[in-house]
Amino acid sequence: MKISEMEKEEHVLPxxxxxxxxxxxxxxxxxxxxxxxxxxxxxxxxCTSVYMGSFPNSAIKVPVFNTAxxxxxxxxxxxxxxxxx
Ligand code: SF4
Numbered sequence: 001m002k003i004s005e006m007e008k009e010e011h012v013l014p015x016x017x018x019x020x021x022x023x024x025x026x027x028x029x030x031x032x033x034x035x036x037x038x039x040x041x042x043x044x045x046x047c048t049s050v051y052m053g054s055f056p057n058s059a060i061k062v063p064v065f066n067t068a069x070x071x072x073x074x075x076x077x078x079x080x081x082x083x084x085x
Pocket of ligand 1: 019023025
């Protein structure tokens with residue numbers, strides 16, 4: 001997919017609490033544009049789990065599961081399995 005073919009809508013919203021010019025928001029925003037909102041994020045403890053904020057004021061516009069490091073893979077595989085039912 002060319003970047004020019006990606007949708008224009010942002011899925012990581014501005015005004016969040018990242019450091020100025022945080023590369024995490026650029027990469028995550030680009031990936032979510034490529035996935036066209038068809039994504040559920042599983043985020044272990046990190047800056048993203050902080051800057052995304054809490055509902056209803058989240059900076060990320062797709063469903064997010066915040067997990068412990070040890071359970072992130074199991075959470076993601078469970079979400080995938082639920083989509084296959
Ligand atoms: S990943 Fe975290 S520490 Fe690094 S620039 Fe972004 S908000 Fe700041």
